[in-house]
Amino acid sequence: MANIAVEERIHAARSGRRTRFGLSDETRAGWLAIAPWLVGFAIFTAFPFLASLYFSFTKYDVINPPQWIGLDNYQRLFTHDRLFPLAIRNTFIYALMYVPLHLVASLSVALLLNEARHARGVFRTAFYLPSMTPAVATAYLWVWMLNPNDGLINRTLRWLHLPAPAWTVDPFWTKPTIVISQVWMMGSAMILFLAALQGVPKDLYEAATLDGAGRWERFRSVTLPMISGVTFFLATVSIIASLNVFTQGYVMFDKDGGPQNSALFIVMYLFKRAFGSGYFQMGYASAIAWILFLMILVITVIQFRLSKRWVYYEHEGG
């Protein structure tokens, strides 16, 4: 009996028979299968997303009902708030330092590992390990390593008679401090680069060598184009991640923006406005979130546009 029913359904689906809701059985089954995810998305992502847009036009402390204030929060952010432009500036400077360094460092390590003949697994694990370390633990580790007075790095620099920067307390050095600690956690990017490098067909290198290409030429004309897809992916996600930087700054500088607010990033500022004692400005924080979202959106769209000029996908032919 059951088999007959199933066969009928398959037949109905194949013949495109529609139910009274205008959906084929197969389509309906598909919707049912993804329904849990859809419900979850609607409740936990779509609704809060839209709600935060609404709250961004209100004065709202969570406890009392929101009051509509139109564009006041946005206007205030750009005309009245001294810390918000600083937070944007800090975040972008951080991203400009972090993203290229992160990509270069992880690609360099991947290239070295790709060439390694012995103990490749050991090195791969060693370089990957930091990304398994919890972000908070990493932050504390680097606070100690880079302690200006007595940290391991400055001790070494002094021993070498080199200048020892005041990493965590000099506003000039706070962002590089966070960048160093983040670049150290390059494991995931390195693994992706390594996979991409191992996927480059050997015959391309052989052909290039026959044509007289040296090491650098092979890297520039074969390796880089062949891994450009992964590079683009990593560039995109690292830019998004760096504009959302929070944990390192929050932990390293004790929930504050560091010396002279030099490590006050957009998300940290948002968090402070939303949840800081005596703040509870959810409307204002929502406006910050939306501005950040729009900035990320614009940057990502630009990246996708520009990618057509330099990203090569093998299946597109060439």
Added chain:
Amino acid sequence: MDHPLIRFAPAHARLTRRGLIARSAAAASTAFVAPAVIRSAGAQDATPAASGTLVEWGFGTAETNPMARSRVEAFQKAFPDVQLQVVESFDEQKLLTAAASSTVPDAIWLSRFETATWAARGVLQPLTEFVQRDSFDTSIFYDAAIQESTWNGELYGIPGGMDVRALFFNLDALKEAGIDGSSLDTSDWDALSDMGSKLVQKDGDVLKRWGFDHKVQAKNFWLWGNGNGGHFMNDDATEATFNDGKNVEALEWAVKAYDAQGGYQAYQGLATTWQGDEQFARGQVAITLYEQWMMSGPIATVAPDMNFVVLPVREKGSGKDGRMVSFTGGNSWYIPKGAKNPDAAWEFIKFMHSDATWKLGAEATKAYRKQQGRPYIPSLTGSKTADQLQIDELYEPIAGPFDDAVKLFPQILEQSQNREIGKSPVAGQLEDIMADTGVSPALSGESAPQDALDQANSDAQDAIDSF
């Protein structure tokens, strides 16, 4: 098996039967004899019998805190019809969402500094009615604690602990630097600053000891501003006066004091190596402003034989017997609006404040410390009578510096003030503004003290106006 009467929320803090047996001897013995006595003392008049579930947030009852633990246990014995659930820790986000979703606890243990913050947003209920109904005597509390628990003329909280700030001097360090530690005048702020520069110690380029830490960067500027005769707000908390000339003068002094010792950046580099509030006990700072608990904690633990003295900050230029200056903080008990069992919460709060309950807690603490091989140092309870009771009946002299300081702290409390900004519903913002826009740029040399405080004042006024 869990204790039948107390349910602690965090799994790690569950009170097991084995834990009960292993608990300090005095906590166990006193808990059996005292509840009946305390109940009569705590419940002063005929009040409705408390029963049902009582949910409390924020009161730490770990084994390492016998003062709290023994009192909570005693409450349960005295009120067997109340099922007490203690959620040891919570944060602002949790209280915020609880208030928004009407799932607040019955009692909360909260920093008094946040009284206006939560009361103005309608999260707390005034306790005036309970106080009047039971003729609850609030005169036993220090004025500063009661004032800080009050907002808009209504009492919202009952103080249950206090902290107070004073200057700690390492006398051996002073002697080494050729400074006479027997006649220190803490109203002579320039002398403090001079001592600081003499006491700094370096090993090559590496700073080993800071001389004098006034801690203005650690949200203590209020004390020095007040001590110089300055004010930070008007009485009804509607106008910021951060850039009051006296405050500017105090900040100029604070900047010079750090600069004379090597500057703020050098200080920060050293301070980031300090751990567990032990810098004074470990000789990493010679003179420091600090809360009283540094004595019962780090000093008693790390350096019980230390040669030190605790002196109050005195109003600038007022002389050796001039006005003591400090500000106090600490927690109070509150009942949130919408609490399901406010009567039981009130009984709990009253019970926790009777002298007999405090005595019970102090005895448990003393026994616990004895077990740990550490001296007993009285806690500051917020209640004048309970503080005195601990000194008179339980404290056993340890050594000169400890004995003098134990007597000194209640005297400072009698004259202490609160942070004036605590009266504002945006107190937390104002504190950040002073630290980030006022004090920090001045210390780092980014702005002149006058400019920094002008900017801070403008930001503070903006925060007040936009509430």
